[in-house]
Amino acid sequence: MxxxxxxxxxxxxxxxxxxxxxxxxxxxxxxxxxxxxxxxxxxxxxxxxxxxxxxxxxxxxxxxxxxxxxxxxxxxKPQPQRGNYLLGADYLRVTEFIKEKREEGRIVVITSMWDDICLHTNDLLKPERGTIMPHQWTGFNYSFLWRDSKDDYKQLIERLVRDGCIPQFQYRLRRPDGSFGEYQTDYYYVENYLSVPVRIGVSRVEDWRLLPEPSSN
Known part of the structure; x- marks a missing residue:
């Protein structure tokens, strides 16, 4: 093991x-x-x-x-990894991937699967989408933002561990300023990034929208 x-x-x-x-x-x-x-x-x-x-x-x-x-x-039995594009990638391959996606104009966010701490983001995650500056995301605990969309989070984790990647995953998040938003992201699972299992989220800048407050019922 x-x-x-x-x-x-x-x-x-x-x-x-x-x-x-x-x-x-x-x-x-x-x-x-x-x-x-x-x-x-x-x-x-x-x-x-x-x-x-x-x-x-x-x-x-x-x-x-x-x-x-x-x-x-x-x-x-070992589970087949249908989306294993980055599953066994090393640090250098992940670094190349980050660079490739930035050149395509995509937001890239790396988050620890152990504790949901953000380990990396790039300069394209603007305050319009995330409400805070890009550098403020490093060290941010994402679990705080999933508090009103726990079913989305559960589905994300289970599918990512099972399949290795999830294209165009749609989910809701409570934003740092308290507003509620819907996003679409391609997720990739990497088993060992600097000795930590992580998920890498790749998003188009425009793939988000504000949502009304969820019903309290």
Whole structure:
């Protein structure tokens, strides 16, 4: 198992389970999606019946029974990466990609999949679209902006981990100034950018609009 995915996890053993507490929901989802069989093998070696993967605040952890090792089921097979254009890219390839997209006039934003912290943006993310200056995005916590569109966020993470990229993903965000907007972005998943799994968002400058406030009902 890639140690990157266990980074920040807390391991413990109970009477029947190997317990893995991941640092975030994304980390837990990635562990289950990519390493279910490895976790089941580890639990079996410890003479436990299952592996349980949880994350802070979760009420329904992922349960991976060791019995899956007895079957040729899709759950434990490697998942095909249909959109793996950048999946295994190194730092230099990502840097080239950023440059290529900037030359095409596209906004590029790199965000950590661990904690939703913005690691990079370019000069085309103007205040008209984002309400703050480009340099102010570096270090910004995007999870704050998804607070009123959690279903969109959940869909983004699950599809990105599954497929590797999502073209023209439409989503809503609460903007830094409190207004509500809709955006369209091409997303790419990179497993190891400076030792962090990230999503790279590539957008046309004009692909956004303001939305009315969502109903409180």
């Amino acid at each position: 890639d140690q990157l995915y266990l980074s920040g996890c807390h391991l413990s053993i109970s009477a029947e389970s190997l317990n893995i507490q991941a640092p975030s929901r994304f980390a837990a989802y990635a562990l289950r999606r990519r390493w279910a069989s490895d976790l089941a093998v580890s639990a079996k070696k410890l003479k436990r019946r299952r592996a349980i993967v949880s994350w802070p605040g979760c009420d329904r952890p992922y349960r991976i029974p060791t019995c899956i090792l007895n079957y040729d089921c899709a759950m434990i």
